[in-house]
Amino acid sequence: MEELNFPKxxxxxxxxxxxxxxxxxxxxxxxxxxxxxxxxxxNARLNPPQEGFSDYNLKNYPSPLQKENYISGRACDHxxxxxxxxxxxxxLGHNAHRFxxxxxxxxxxxxxxxxxxxxxxxxxxxxxxxxxLEPFGTLWHWTxxxxxxxKGGAESREFPKYFSRFSKKMAESLPEIxxxxxxxxPTSVIANSYKRGLWPPxxxxxxxxxxxxxxxxxxxxEAYNAxxxxxxxxxxxxxxxxxxxEPYSKNxxxxxxxxxxxxxxxxxxxxxxxxxxxxxxxxxxxHFKIAxxxxxxxxxxxxSDMGWEIYPEGIYPLLKRIGKYKKPIYITENGVAxxxxxxxxxxxxxxxxxxxxxxxxxxxxxxxxxxxxxxxFEWDKGxxxxxxxxxxxxxxxxxxxxxxxxxxxxxxxxxxxxxKVAP
Ligand code: BGC
Numbered sequence: 327m328e329e330l331n332f333p334k335x336x337x338x339x340x341x342x343x344x345x346x347x348x349x350x351x352x353x354x355x356x357x358x359x360x361x362x363x364x365x366x367x368x369n370a371r372l373n374p375p376q377e378g379f380s381d382y383n384l385k386n387y388p389s390p391l392q393k394e395n396y397i398s399g400r401a402c403d404h405x406x407x408x409x410x411x412x413x414x415x416x417x418l419g420h421n422a423h424r425f426x427x428x429x430x431x432x433x434x435x436x437x438x439x440x441x442x443x444x445x446x447x448x449x450x451x452x453x454x455x456x457x458x459l460e461p462f463g464t465l466w467h468w469t470x471x472x473x474x475x476x477k478g479g480a481e482s483r484e485f486p487k488y489f490s491r492f493s494k495k496m497a498e499s500l501p502e503i504x505x506x507x508x509x510x511x512p513t514s515v516i517a518n519s520y521k522r523g524l525w526p527p528x529x530x531x532x533x534x535x536x537x538x539x540x541x542x543x544x545x546x547x548e549a550y551n552a553x554x555x556x557x558x559x560x561x562x563x564x565x566x567x568x569x570x571x572e573p574y575s576k577n578x579x580x581x582x583x584x585x586x587x588x589x590x591x592x593x594x595x596x597x598x599x600x601x602x603x604x605x606x607x608x609x610x611x612x613h614f615k616i617a618x619x620x621x622x623x624x625x626x627x628x629x630s631d632m633g634w635e636i637y638p639e640g641i642y643p644l645l646k647r648i649g650k651y652k653k654p655i656y657i658t659e660n661g662v663a664x665x666x667x668x669x670x671x672x673x674x675x676x677x678x679x680x681x682x683x684x685x686x687x688x689x690x691x692x693x694x695x696x697x698x699x700x701x702x703f704e705w706d707k708g709x710x711x712x713x714x715x716x717x718x719x720x721x722x723x724x725x726x727x728x729x730x731x732x733x734x735x736x737x738x739x740x741x742x743x744x745x746k747v748a749p
Pocket of ligand 1: 697
């Protein structure tokens with residue numbers, strides 16, 4: 327494989343989110359999970375992924391066919407084991423880590439901030455710093471406190487006001503964080519909660535989807551300003567999932583349909599947020615080939631356990647596209663569900679090859695965070711998809727480092743050595 331070239335001081339790490347790893351949460355998702363677990367288990371039996379569930383998934387606890395799989399419960403118990411987990415990240419050569427702060431812990435009742443929980447996140451940041459890991463803090467990774475849900479959640483015109491108040495409080499209380507991410511993947515929530523009606527609050531309505539676009543964009547803008555009002559050194563952005571969209575053929579209708587899809591998934595939200603970005607945070611998972619008016623399914627040559635296509639070269643045009651904004655870029659998520667760890671090493675290397683190419687062509691990429699450090703709770707799919715560099719035994723909570731995590735470490739070390747001798 328050709329040499330990978332990354333600049334000095336590049337951030338290497340992995341990402342997690344509070345609800346997916348902490349355990350013991352109480353928010354809109356936890357309530358929804360309890361109401362929907364049985365249905366989701368039944369749905370998994372009727373509609374397994376393309377290649378079916380592997381033996382690993384069926385034999386390991388919890389299996390996709392059990393209702394326990396769909397209840398986040400104690401998750402990875404990361405709330406209590408974060409130091410152990412950061413020891414692992416350090417041993418894997420990481421120098422940065424992305425995590426999220428659970429709004430429902432900090433503000434369980436409207437306007438009442440829980441100092442004990444703020445202290446918890448101070449400890450998290452301290453533990454990261456002690457291990458030489460730069461913290462990237464996300465303020466909203468999808469879960470909503472129950473009081474905010476009862477006001478209409480992300481559909482409420484008041485969402486930006488409450489969210490920015492929480493963001494300001496966090497920036498004041500946690501000045502040790504320099505890199506803030508306001509929202510995680512707003513367009514994923516718009517698509518899954520409001521367009522497809524799959525996630526809470528399962529409102530399948532284009533009007534609601536359009537409304538939430540605007541509300542979340544205002545939430546980002548207000549939080550961006552609020553953070554800067556208390557921390558002048560902060561660097562603020564939001565986690566943006568971008569899909570590589572291509573037309574299937576040169577047919578003009580197909581080309582138009584692909585443009586339309588590209589606009590809604592990649593351009594519209596960015597447009598609504600204007601210049602409120604100190605950096606761009608790219609999260610890359612999907613490649614879509616669009617055909618119109620007929621429907622053609624992507625011929626997926628390489629797929630994950632979830633049946634998602636793996637298409638590393640798609641990251642390159644997306645980097646080139648956001649490169650035009652001339653701001654630093656961090657890849658804040660990119661990962662694969664691969665329980666047996668047969669794809670992950672190649673997955674990481676191939677994506678990094680394309681990142682390295684973009685860098686050589688002048689795109690200012692400054693970090694790569696693999697999703698995820700740990701196996702975790704994959705939303706409406708529950709625990710069975712295994713994204714972790716580290717495998718979790720959900721019965722014992724033991725952590726087992728997967729071989730690909732050491733391979734990732736080799737890439738990090740090699741690139742750090744190379745960057746030292748670079749002119
Ligand atoms: C989300 C994560 C999720 C991952 C894998 C991203 O869209 O930010 O929360 O687990 O993708 O689906």
